[in-house]
Amino acid sequence: MDADGWPVDLGCGWLHSADCNPLVQIARDLGFQVDERAPPWRDSNRALGFAPGEHEAFREAQSAFYDRLDVAAEAPDDSEAARWLAPDGAWNPLINAVSTYVNGTELDRLSTKDFVNYHDTEINFRIVEGYGALFAKLAEGQPIVFDCAVSVIDHSGSQLRVVTERGEMQARAVIVTAPTNIIASGALRFLPGLADKVEACAALPLGVANKIFLAAQGAEDLPDNARLFGARNRTDIGAYHFRPFGRPMIEGYFGGQFAREVEKDGLPGFADVAINEVAAALGSSWKKRLRPLCASFWASDPHALGSYSHALPGEWARRAQLAEPVENRIFFAGEATSLHNFSTAHGAWQSGERAAAQALRALMD
Ligand SMILES: Cc1cc2nc3c(=O)[nH]c(=O)nc-3n(C[C@H](O)[C@H](O)[C@H](O)COP(=O)(O)OP(=O)(O)OC[C@H]3O[C@@H](n4cnc5c(N)ncnc54)[C@H](O)[C@@H]3O)c2cc1C
Numbered sequence: 001m002d003a004d005g006w007p008v009d010l011g012c013g014w015l016h017s018a019d020c021n022p023l024v025q026i027a028r029d030l031g032f033q034v035d036e037r038a039p040p041w042r043d044s045n046r047a048l049g050f051a052p053g054e055h056e057a058f059r060e061a062q063s064a065f066y067d068r069l070d071v072a073a074e075a076p077d078d079s080e081a082a083r084w085l086a087p088d089g090a091w092n093p094l095i096n097a098v099s100t101y102v103n104g105t106e107l108d109r110l111s112t113k114d115f116v117n118y119h120d121t122e123i124n125f126r127i128v129e130g131y132g133a134l135f136a137k138l139a140e141g142q143p144i145v146f147d148c149a150v151s152v153i154d155h156s157g158s159q160l161r162v163v164t165e166r167g168e169m170q171a172r173a174v175i176v177t178a179p180t181n182i183i184a185s186g187a188l189r190f191l192p193g194l195a196d197k198v199e200a201c202a203a204l205p206l207g208v209a210n211k212i213f214l215a216a217q218g219a220e221d222l223p224d225n226a227r228l229f230g231a232r233n234r235t236d237i238g239a240y241h242f243r244p245f246g247r248p249m250i251e252g253y254f255g256g257q258f259a260r261e262v263e264k265d266g267l268p269g270f271a272d273v274a275i276n277e278v279a280a281a282l283g284s285s286w287k288k289r290l291r292p293l294c295a296s297f298w299a300s301d302p303h304a305l306g307s308y309s310h311a312l313p314g315e316w317a318r319r320a321q322l323a324e325p326v327e328n329r330i331f332f333a334g335e336a337t338s339l340h341n342f343s344t345a346h347g348a349w350q351s352g353e354r355a356a357a358q359a360l361r362a363l364m365d
Pocket residue numbers: 010011012013014015016148149150151177178179182187188209210211296298303304306307308333334335336342343344345346348
């Protein structure tokens with residue numbers, strides 16, 4: 001997306017686990033510029049709004065919490081991640097806020113075992129031209145039909161019948177990559193019904209994460225590549241990345257229930273929330289210096305109904321269940337089917353390669 005001439009990503013932006021993310025090399029081979037500068041979220045020197053020593057204290061509390069999750073995940077039974085917060089821990093609201101960014105949901109709706117299954121090497125790169133631009137490039141020349149939602153996959157006959165907005169198709173095999181909320185909502189149905197797939201999708205709902213980009217007048221006054229939380233003692237806050245790539249803008253990130261709420265009043269309402277939070281921290285003069293450029297509204301997007309999947313407590317085994325083919329001719333891909341790289345673009349990519357190999361094998365049988 002173009003924002004004041006800058007390419008910005010309203011969705012996926014980071015090449016997570018960049019040291020083992022296949023899209024890094026693919027991007028380089030296609031001539032994209034990969035920015036290897038570390039993100040601001042782990043660096044106390046670039047954490048704004050904390051008193052001296054506070055960011056380190058927060059990071060310690062967060063890391064102790066993650067250690068408790070690792071131990072809890074060894075138990076036979078799954079649990080909700082919120083259970084492992086320190087009783088009355090001062091940093092609990094902020095740890096929960098970070099969960100809304102990472103998982104798209106609050107910790108009381110998050111499976112401990114699934115969260116621990118996520119593979120994070122903590123190396124994160126970005127693509128200067130935009131992660132979305134990489135996928136646009138990869139799609140060039142491919143026979144892709146847009147604005148053609150599938151409503152039914154009928155597997156009652158010897159051929160699959162795929163019903164779309166623009167008519168029907170017959171197929172020997174299909175790969176389903178629609179988001180879990182689309183399948184759970186019934187917007188895409190199977191005939192006869194596949195109850196276990198619908199149940200798996202409902203147990204792996206998309207949480208919500210939304211971004212807003214604000215142009216900053218006199219941006220040189222802001223520290224480069226730094227991060228500010230809207231507050232330190234609440235969960236319903238945005239996180240703000242100042243001057244990403246050194247650009248004169250702020251990238252705001254909202255997650256969970258709060259991200260759902262800021263969708264209600266469109267761009268003006270979303271911008272008010274973000275500008276007020278930043279101005280509360282930096283001074284009221286910033287109210288006049290910030291101007292909304294664009295924002296995402298993923299929960300309201302009828303073809304997404306959310307942002308990325310998490311497993312509800314007790315439901316960590318559903319990713320493998322969702323990934324299982326049906327009748328060796330309906331194959332499933334998409335981030336939610338990835339056991340260790342869910343909620344990411346590279347997880348979706350790898351799952352697509354897995355499903356394509358399965359489909360090719362089936363077609364050659
Ligand atoms: C705000 C935000 C920030 C993110 N940040 C990152 C990040 O930094 N790094 C990272 O790796 N990932 C990030 N992600 C997650 C990443 O974008 C997803 O994990 C990835 O796009 C999932 O790919 P997918 O193919 O599984 O699903 P999608 O990308 O959702 O693709 C599913 C496709 O199915 C289509 N569809 C829906 N319904 C139908 C239907 N009925 N018929 C036909 N087609 C249909 C949709 O239009 C869509 O094109 C972010 C996501 C968001 C929203």
